[in-house]
Amino acid sequence: MLEIALDARRGSFHLHVECRFTSDWTVIFGPSGAGKSTLLRFLAGLDLSAPSRPQQARIALDGHLLTDTSSGLSLKPGHRQTSMVAQQSALFPHLSVAANVAYGLHDVDRSSRQSRVAEMLDLVDAASLIDRRPRDLSGGEAQRVALARALAPKPRLLLLDEPLSALDGAASDALLVRLQSWATEHRAQTVLATHDATDALATGAEVALLHEGRLTAIGPAAEVLANERTRLAQRLSLEPN
Amino acid sequence: MDWQALALTLKLATVTTVILLAVSVPLAAILVLGRSRWLAAVEALAALPLVLPPTVLGFFLLVLLGPRTSFGRAITSLLVAGFSAVEPALVDAARLLGASRVRLVRTILVPLASRSLIAAAVLSFLHTMGEFGVVLMLGGDIPGATRTLSIVLYNQVENFDYAAANRTAAILLALSAFALAAIYLSGRPRGGRRA
Numbered sequence: 438m439l440e441i442a443l444d445a446r447r448g449s450f451h452l453h454v455e456c457r458f459t460s461d462w463t464v465i466f467g468p469s470g471a472g473k474s475t476l477l478r479f480l481a482g483l484d485l486s487a488p489s490r491p492q493q494a495r496i497a498l499d500g501h502l503l504t505d506t507s508s509g510l511s512l513k514p515g516h517r518q519t520s521m522v523a524q525q526s527a528l529f530p531h532l533s534v535a536a537n538v539a540y541g542l543h544d545v546d547r548s549s550r551q552s553r554v555a556e557m558l559d560l561v562d563a564a565s566l567i568d569r570r571p572r573d574l575s576g577g578e579a580q581r582v583a584l585a586r587a588l589a590p591k592p593r594l595l596l597l598d599e600p601l602s603a604l605d606g607a608a609s610d611a612l613l614v615r616l617q618s619w620a621t622e623h624r625a626q627t628v629l630a631t632h633d634a635t636d637a638l639a640t641g642a643e644v645a646l647l648h649e650g651r652l653t654a655i656g657p658a659a660e661v662l663a664n665e666r667t668r669l670a671q672r673l674s675l676e677p678n
Numbered sequence: 679m680d681w682q683a684l685a686l687t688l689k690l691a692t693v694t695t696v697i698l699l700a701v702s703v704p705l706a707a708i709l710v711l712g713r714s715r716w717l718a719a720v721e722a723l724a725a726l727p728l729v730l731p732p733t734v735l736g737f738f739l740l741v742l743l744g745p746r747t748s749f750g751r752a753i754t755s756l757l758v759a760g761f762s763a764v765e766p767a768l769v770d771a772a773r774l775l776g777a778s779r780v781r782l783v784r785t786i787l788v789p790l791a792s793r794s795l796i797a798a799a800v801l802s803f804l805h806t807m808g809e810f811g812v813v814l815m816l817g818g819d820i821p822g823a824t825r826t827l828s829i830v831l832y833n834q835v836e837n838f839d840y841a842a843a844n845r846t847a848a849i850l851l852a853l854s855a856f857a858l859a860a861i862y863l864s865g866r867p868r869g870g871r872r873a
Binding site for chain 1: 765767770772774776777781785786789790
């Protein structure tokens, strides 16, 4: 369970979120500029220092505090067992795909590291890319590798910020299903931020609606996204065959 | 040709460059990765040698008996610029994957800012090769100990030995041209990039 109490101001933007994500897979749905990425960065432990520090933040995962500004506690990004993948794949350009995926496995012995790298690349259907350099990858391939890199350390909290935007619909859906089953198997609580209703509906998970920095609804996808679903259905029925 | 002076100059330039990089790389990394408000003051202090005349620096160093960091001048600023140019998303990714600051600098910042690092090394080497005021003020003109090529050149001109001065100047010029060519060659693009 992920507990969040967050109050942060950046210029005229005010992010105020108080909630509990009880499901293993939560989708934060909202338009661009709603504060999804800001929220995910705080959860990851980024932007918690001055000058971007939130006024108040309390984040706990399964009862363990990750951040608590009232007591001055803030675990560093690498000490939260948290991985994040953003829209921008941010692969290290000077390292091979294998070295990128292995980067977070610094403390793992070499043979386990190699097998984990192969396993993760296999999971995201990118085993054939293992020796490539990031500059030789397409956008979709880079996102797959970024996912493999984030999963490799087996995080307890997985934050995904529109991580499949460069993949086409079918590939994205297939990968989401694999990711969801991996996250369930490895007990990794996942928070997926998206402005794409089809992504949000695809996993049938708990959905939180974020609008202008405020959570306006939280619950099962079919209920929370009822309006979006109708809108999508109408759009599809209007499209010519 | 004063081979002793040439060897001494190369030795001085090498040692200075190594010391300078050993100090400047961590300092630049702290300035780029740190978030304390005191860092602005540290940065200003690091940039101070940029605006001070060499004789003033030489005098201060002479008084303080400090290390010969005055050769650094723009080196820390150059490294700060190089490290700052590394995409913040890459730094965030490395931190999220558990990289310590040292590992982050060693495996991400230094390789990705290698051009700035090479430029910093070459410029500090060249600057030391051509340094005159500080070396003379700090060490004087002792053959084999403090007499560098610049001081030899100065002495040759003072003695109206223009033929020897020409040769000394030609060596300094050739070394500088070679080093600058190395900087520009290191910056040439190596192949295209696909989306």
